[in-house]
Amino acid sequence: MLEVEEQLRRYGAAVEAQLLRQGSPENEVRLGEMSARHVPRAGRRVRALTVCAATFVVILVVALVVRSVDDRGTSRVVSNPAATPEQLADGWVRVPNAIGPNSFVNDATSGPSGFVAVGYNTAPEGSVTDPTTPAIWRSDDGAVWSQVPAAGLPGNVTAVDAITSWRDEFWASATSPDGTEFWNSSDGGRTWNPQGNVPAALSHDRLVADSLGLVAYGDNGVAVSPDGHDWQQGDLTGEVKAVVRHGADLFALVGEPGDVASGDHAVFTSTDAIHWTRGADLGLTAPSGGSTLTSWNGELWATTPPETAGASTQVWRSPDGKTWTLDSASVPAGAWFDTLTPTGSYLVATGVDATSRPGGWVTADGDAWTSMPELNRQPGGRLNIAASNGTTLVALSTSELKDVYMWHAPPAPAPTTSVDDQPPVTERPAVVPSGVGEEISLAEVPTPATMGAVLRSLVASGTKPISIRARSNPPVTFFRGTEVPSDSTSLPGECLFVESNSSGLIASTPPTTVQQTPNATGDCNANGLIQVFHYPHFGSALDATIFYGWSVLPAGTAYVTYRSDALTAWEVPLSGHVVFPVPTRPAAGTLDAYNHDGELLQEVSFPMVYNGASYLPPVAP
């Protein structure tokens, strides 16, 4: 037997040769060529990451074993025909340094209580071999992140590797000296409880919540647990890149064992997460990462690494997981997709772009991808982690990059059918806000016909309506409300309320609405703010709708946004005012008026001055 030292030397040399072959000379892009390509256009130095990525992450020839699929099969919903590429690009926001220094993120997810990311901390000036400590971050909105105090984390672990939201709790896996440790949190990630250890051989690079239970996968196949405690290893081997449910089956994208840097990409399917059947080949994998799988728009979507240096990610689609079509023509040049995440009606990809900067792309139909705008991005770091809550996507990086990127899905398209009070299309704003929910049309507000008429009459008359009742003298016949104490600066005067029913402003019959109106001096609801409580079913407040109206808009207002914890929406003014319906309960909110160019004209706050009426049974005489 050779000396161990000599064995190591020979083995090291062989590994080096193997790695170098991945970047064979015929596939290399020479530095000079890359320089010529990038320097003049961007007017800045060549970013060597591009060069080196092109040099090293050279992709082997893809052996495609895909059946020809001419017919793309399932109907493809064009998700949002009203969203322009500019709108999709405008949805991106960069949050610099959202993750602190000396911390690294491994995974992130979204749950009912917000976003949670997991990873580890390193010693500020320590050795590269110093032990790390686990780290968990929370964010309500994806923009502001705070690290959970170490006291909230149990166990003796060095890093938290994966997280998912399952059965209204967060579940995380962590590396401990005894194997894999699972934790869960039922308070939005603030505190965590150990759920026991499992053997170290169990893969736990990623977790997925599924109807079968909790599914863990990674370098060593797939495991499943119905309860988070008892785990069963599946018969799938190799490095599992992604697991996703599509219809009745689970699908896994697997980089099968090969040599140091390559192996086949294959799609496997299973009904129980334990027994897996090999399906289609998607070619050879590259030295690292860059492949994923998701279900969107009725199809499975997969990515595999670029075929040649400097090329783009390969995007695959399949209606059934069996027949796959390569559909990469529209992927931006040099883009490398690390994640694919459905968000709203869109598919969002994140990764690294051709200039080695963090990249993000959005498509509404799978055919056209819109790239994120400049956002002052710098080369370095790839967005290889993404989580979505349905309307907002957050993207993070496992690298030194500490920025978080967010993408907000644009509002739903405006209805194209003609509605009486609907402003003509030509009057609609050229710029609509992103991240403020859906558009609400006053013409479609599901309120009695009197609603618009009442508001219009109030505005038109410029006077107080009849039949008002002072709050201090409220012989409200059938409903009793409670005013919310407010400070003197926001509410200088006494508010008045008027009862009405669907036929008008009267108080003699069971009221269906309670309106807050300007008082005698008009200073209770400055700016023409009005709050109307509508009760469609007499005697019950359960299905109330509270309408927030603004009738003295700044000149040039093209649209108004309303933001509160109960409703986020925007609206085009109708006859000079807007009304936002908030379901069930009142909510303090903020109204912003914008002009046609998206410039803010005025912001007003809507304090919650009245918390709604409750039924008061009639008293017998």
Add this chain to the structure above:
Amino acid sequence: MTGRDVDEFEEFVRDARPRLLRALAGIRGRDAGEAAAEALGYAWEHWDEVRGMKNPMGYLYRVGQSRTRPRRTPTLPPSSSIGLPEVEPGLVPALLRLPDSQRTAVWLVHACEWSYAEVAQAMDTTTSMVGNHVSRALERLRRELEVESRA
């Protein structure tokens, strides 16, 4: 960056790339390419600084290490799969079972033939500690391989 700088950097990459790949394979396995790319990307960005270093390899090794996601255990190919019948089949599994510091040190010293000084900088430790890690690693590898070869 001038044309001369570009030429100089290209020459540097020709020498550094194989060494970085081999070194980073010990901690990143199949992801060594990505880690080396990150490291050389950094070198390009900071060429004025890197060109003047006495030991740029140790420094860039750390850059590559810190800028890529660590796998819990790096994946390395079986010796038989890369045409090395003379290498004991148990070497790679035994190597992967070593504690991180021992594996890193013995890999860099013997598989990559780095000097103790280079390894010390890469591991941010002293040469004597590198020596300790290496000797313990070799002792453990010999023990495991001997046991296996007798079995």
